[in-house]
Amino acid sequence: MNGPMNCKRKFWKILVFIIAGVAALGFVVMSLWNWLMPSLFSGAQQIDYLHALGLFVLCKILFGGFRGRGCHHQHRQRWEQMSEEEREKFKQGMRGMRGWRERWNRNERNGVADAKDPTSGGV
Numbered sequence: 001m002n003g004p005m006n007c008k009r010k011f012w013k014i015l016v017f018i019i020a021g022v023a024a025l026g027f028v029v030m031s032l033w034n035w036l037m038p039s040l041f042s043g044a045q046q047i048d049y050l051h052a053l054g055l056f057v058l059c060k061i062l063f064g065g066f067r068g069r070g071c072h073h074q075h076r077q078r079w080e081q082m083s084e085e086e087r088e089k090f091k092q093g094m095r096g097m098r099g100w101r102e103r104w105n106r107n108e109r110n111g112v113a114d115a116k117d118p119t120s121g122g123v
Contacts, residue, residue: 025056026052029053030047
């Protein structure tokens with residue numbers, strides 16, 4: 001019971017940090033734009049917070065993307081270095097996680113342990 005609650009708490013903490021980070025970066029973009037652009041370019045105007053967030057998202061899409069820092073490349077490289085036995089063991093483990101996740105979600109929706117599922121602790 002302690003595991004799922006910790007996962008939920010961790011999820012909400014990460015979500016709050018992401019929202020706070022995006023808000024802070026929006027403020028930084030707005031401040032830098034309003035400080036630099038009107039003085040450098042005569043036609044540039046100051047922007048408000050929502051325009052700064054839009055500019056930040058546009059720049060991430062055009063120049064940085066939202067994929068993270070090479071994570072997919074590392075996973076692919078690790079997968080290629082695995083032997084056939086290791087790959088099969090990994091696939092079996094992932095199949096087991098899918099069943100656990102489905103049981104956990106079902107129990108969450110019901111609010112109690114499912115009586116038909118022997119692994120959920122129901123009677």
